[in-house]
Amino acid sequence: xxxxxxxxxxxxxxxxxxxxxxxxxxxxxxxxxxxxxxxxxxxxxxxxxxxxxxxxxxxxxxxxxxxxxxxxxxxxxxxxxxxxxxxxxxxxxxxxxxxxxxxxxxxxxxxxxxxxxxxxxxxxxxxxxxxxxxxxxxxxxxxxxxxxxxxxxxxxxxxxxxxxxxxxxxxxxxxxxxxxxxxxxxxxxxxxxxxxxxxxxxxxxxxxxxxxxxxxxxxxxxxxxxxxxxxxxxxxxxxxxxxxxxxxxxxxxxxxxxxxxxxxxxxxxxxxxxxxxxxxxxxxxxxxxxxxxxxxxxxxxxxxxxxxxxxxxxxxxxxxxxxxxxxx
Amino acid sequence: xxxxxxxxxxxxxxxxxxxxxxxxxxxxxxxxxxxxxxxxxxxxxxxxxxxxxxxxxxxxxxxxxxxxxxxxxxxxxxxxxxxxxxxxxxxxxxxxxxxxxxxxxxxxxxxxxxxxxxxxxxxxxxxxxxxxxxxxxxxxxxxxxxxxxxxxxxxxxxxxxxxxxxxxxxxxxxxxxxxxxxxxxxxxxxxxxxxxxxxxxxx
Numbered sequence: 041x042x043x044x045x046x047x048x049x050x051x052x053x054x055x056x057x058x059x060x061x062x063x064x065x066x067x068x069x070x071x072x073x074x075x076x077x078x079x080x081x082x083x084x085x086x087x088x089x090x091x092x093x094x095x096x097x098x099x100x101x102x103x104x105x106x107x108x109x110x111x112x113x114x115x116x117x118x119x120x121x122x123x124x125x126x127x128x129x130x131x132x133x134x135x136x137x138x139x140x141x142x143x144x145x146x147x148x149x150x151x152x153x154x155x156x157x158x159x160x161x162x163x164x165x166x167x168x169x170x171x172x173x174x175x176x177x178x179x180x181x182x183x184x185x186x187x188x189x190x191x192x193x194x195x196x197x198x199x200x201x202x203x204x205x206x207x208x209x210x211x212x213x214x215x216x217x218x219x220x221x222x223x224x225x226x227x228x229x230x231x232x233x234x235x236x237x238x239x240x241x242x243x244x245x246x247x248x249x250x251x252x253x254x255x256x257x258x259x260x261x262x263x264x265x266x267x268x269x270x271x272x273x274x275x276x277x278x279x280x281x282x283x284x285x286x287x288x289x290x291x292x293x294x295x296x297x298x299x300x301x302x303x304x305x306x307x308x309x310x311x312x313x314x315x316x317x318x319x320x321x322x323x324x325x326x327x328x329x330x331x332x333x334x335x336x337x338x339x340x341x342x343x344x345x346x347x348x349x350x351x352x353x354x355x356x357x358x359x360x361x362x363x364x365x366x367x368x
Numbered sequence: 369x370x371x372x373x374x375x376x377x378x379x380x381x382x383x384x385x386x387x388x389x390x391x392x393x394x395x396x397x398x399x400x401x402x403x404x405x406x407x408x409x410x411x412x413x414x415x416x417x418x419x420x421x422x423x424x425x426x427x428x429x430x431x432x433x434x435x436x437x438x439x440x441x442x443x444x445x446x447x448x449x450x451x452x453x454x455x456x457x458x459x460x461x462x463x464x465x466x467x468x469x470x471x472x473x474x475x476x477x478x479x480x481x482x483x484x485x486x487x488x489x490x491x492x493x494x495x496x497x498x499x500x501x502x503x504x505x506x507x508x509x510x511x512x513x514x515x516x517x518x519x520x521x522x523x524x525x526x527x528x529x530x531x532x533x534x535x536x537x538x539x540x541x542x543x544x545x546x547x548x549x550x551x552x553x554x555x556x557x558x559x560x561x562x563x564x565x566x567x568x569x570x571x
Binding site: 042043044045046047064065068071072077078079080081082083084085086087088089091092093095096098099108117125126128129130132133135136137138139140142143144201206207208211212215229230233234235236237238240241242245 | 375396397400401403404438442445446449452453455462466469470473474477478480481486489499501502504505506507508509510511512513515516517519520536539540541543544545546547548549550551552554555557558559561562565
């Protein structure tokens with residue numbers, strides 16, 4: 041999903057850059073305030089860990105292999121704000137050392153993969169954890185969050201490409217979203233498997249963040265983050281930034297489908313009154329790009345169906361991965 | 369030791385390597401932005417930029433075979449997205465334009481990466497008032513990248529030497545365990561590093 045140089049035009053690159061800069065700035069500020077100094081080396085090492093983990097190739101079959109992206113994994117292990125910094129560091133090194141992802145597209149890549157990819161999935165994870173307690177909830181939440189964040193990031197990526205005029209929205213959106221609905225399953229599986237592996241060897245690394253009081257009997261020095269940091273304030277800021285990004289990059293795609301108000305107007309016959317004296321002549325009649333609204337609808341329906349299926353798969357996966365109470 | 373397989377050529381000796389890092393970074397950025405802004409009608413512009421980059425490659429003594437291999441490695445991602453443009457209004461012309469543009473930008477960034485040690489780039493970032501938490505994270509990440517990749521490689525060798533032939537499902541489980549183990553080691557190592565940093569008077 042790394043966008044290379046040359047695919048984004050100036051307005052997209054700049055607006056994505058501005059949002060990414062805001063998000064990263066907030067994450068740095070937040071992490072700098074809430075992280076104890078002893079956690080700072082772990083940020084750099086987690087970035088190397090994510091990078092090395094991305095290099096592990098998981099065989100998919102027919103000669104292809106998938107790899108982890110790691111946004112949600114980092115967010116679950118470190119918390120949302122450190123995860124944004126860690127993922128941004130990974131993207132910066134990939135861009136500057138390996139030319140993977142363009143320098144002019146760095147803002148867009150940070151927005152898609154570090155901010156939407158980590159925080160978007162983390163919000164889902166927290167929501168699921170509230171309803172399903174214990175390790176099982178963590179695994180369901182992480183797997184489902186990983187899938188959601190992968191798909192959401194691909195929607196943003198498609199929106200940015202379409203906004204730049206690189207590809208037509210009716211092509212790029214279904215292509216990106218459908219591919220990433222499949223890739224997301226791999227991401228969900230790997231995220232849950234890695235978390236389960238960590239829970240087997242060092243459960244306190246997971247519970248240290250989730251349930252600090254129960255997990256650290258000796259002292260809070262051993263506990264990475266003392267007390268569960270309030271996610272409310274950060275959630276508000278990240279939520280605002282992500283919805284701003286969605287509004288800029290994605291809503292132009294959605295608005296070409298007939299919206300609710302139009303539907304109502306049609307029903308009560310208000311439409312004719314509106315059509316007779318148009319206030320402004322629309323450049324594209326009825327916001328309708330040829331052949332698009334059906335594609336958007338199909339993508340939305342497929343997305344909704346996929347979401348339900350993946351959630352149940354995540355539940356199943358967590359059931360398999362959680363050790364039974366009797367066997368422990 | 370695989371120690372320097374990632375940025376082997378960034379420490380070569382050449383006039384380009386000797387240039388100050390901030391100059392090279394600015395030049396690479398200018399080159400990328402310039403290439404993106406060249407309109408499709410002026411094909412000679414792309415040729416000129418490409419020729420200049422080839423000249424720099426020659427002066428910098430980076431083996432061209434290495435650069436071409438790296439380019440070919442990255443090209444599938446570029447073409448994968450560019451193919452989508454085939455179905456757009458521009459058709460073939462748009463596809464060609466994107467492919468040429470991206471390849472030139474990639475070459476510029478590859479040249480920057482292979483003529484400038486990452487530690488120099490970090491120094492420029494630190495001087496450019498990038499928040500210290502980010503620079504510290506980047507610096508530690510760069511320093512331990514080699515260690516981690518080597519550690520993953522060592523775990524793989526250990527597994528292979530025990531004549532282990534897993535099925536695909538088992539292999540996923542196993543790779544996930546390797547990744548999990550890498551994180552466990554990362555968090556342990558971070559503790560040691562913190563202690564060492566404090567012992568040397570950090571902060």
